[in-house]
Amino acid sequence: MxxxxxxxxxxxxxxxxxxxxxPLQADWDALREATGLDLQNASSPYWATRLEFDGGALSPAAYWAGVLGRDAEADEVARLEELDARQWSRxxxxxxxxxxxxxxxxxxxxxxxxxxxxxxxxxxxxxxxxxxxxxxxxxxxxxxxxxxxxxxxxxxxxxxxxxxxxxxxxxxxxxxxxxxxxxxxxxxxxxxxxxxxxxxxxxxx
Missing domain, CATH: 3.40.50.1000 (HAD superfamily/HAD-like)
Structure with missing residues (x-):
């Protein structure tokens, strides 16, 4: 070798x-079920501020509020963070x-x-x-x-x-x-x- x-x-x-x-299709489906939004498309709000989130300019709460178009409670943010981490963990x-x-x-x-x-x-x-x-x-x-x-x-x-x-x-x-x-x-x-x-x-x- x-x-x-x-x-x-x-x-x-x-x-x-x-x-x-x-991510698997099932991963994106889980996020859609949790948010009511199809986030897989490159033009979706999941990607719109992702670079800022990656760079630490946005907190998880601020990022997910931008994705959802509304403020989210702490337990909802925690659930979305879990699903997001899971879909990139494979x-x-x-x-x-x-x-x-x-x-x-x-x-x-x-x-x-x-x-x-x-x-x-x-x-x-x-x-x-x-x-x-x-x-x-x-x-x-x-x-x-x-x-x-x-x-x-x-x-x-x-x-x-x-x-x-x-x-x-x-x-x-x-x-x-x-x-x-x-x-x-x-x-x-x-x-x-x-x-x-x-x-x-x-x-x-």
């Missing part, structure tokens, strides 16, 4: 649609295997995710992927989001790594472009990506 990692390199993973799989088994293989090689692993703070705390307390990472960076705690260059510069400084010594894996083209503009190596992750092959090729360069 080919080597996936290169000594001295940090492998910086996104979470959503890289480590996590896409992991991609192929990525999990790559993480295991990288860990077996002793690779340096870090995570950089646009994620609301409360969701990140929930996952950090018990999600199966957390233990692979030496460093975890969440936008909701940092107050900045990808693709803002500041968040990449923060991560590089905290890792003590040169851009060329970081391989960034993300599903969003804008995030990839922003990382590459700083000299970070990057792999765009899609449903068709053979991540093992991409990392093997990177390790050979």
């Amino acid at each position: 080919s080597t996936l990692s290169r000594p001295g390199t940090w492998y910086l993973f996104d979470y959503g649609m890289v480590i996590s799989a896409a 992991v991609n088994p192929r990525t999990m295997q790559v993480l295991q293989d990288l860990a077996d090689e002793g690779a340096q692993l870090a995570l950089l995710s646009n994620m609301p703070a409360e969701m990140s705390f929930r996952y950090e307390a018990g999600a199966p992927w957390v233990t692979y990472f030496r460093k975890l960076y969440f936008s909701g705690r940092l107050g900045m989001v990808k693709p803002d260059s500041r968040i990449y510069k923060h991560v590089l400084a905290d890792l003590g790594a040169a851009p060329e010594d970081v391989v960034f894996i993300d599903d969003n083209a804008a995030n990839i472009d922003a990382a590459q503009a700083l000299g970070i190596q990057a792999v765009r992750h899609t449903e068709d990506t053979d991540l093992r092959q991409e990392l093997s090729l990177s390790a050979e360069r």
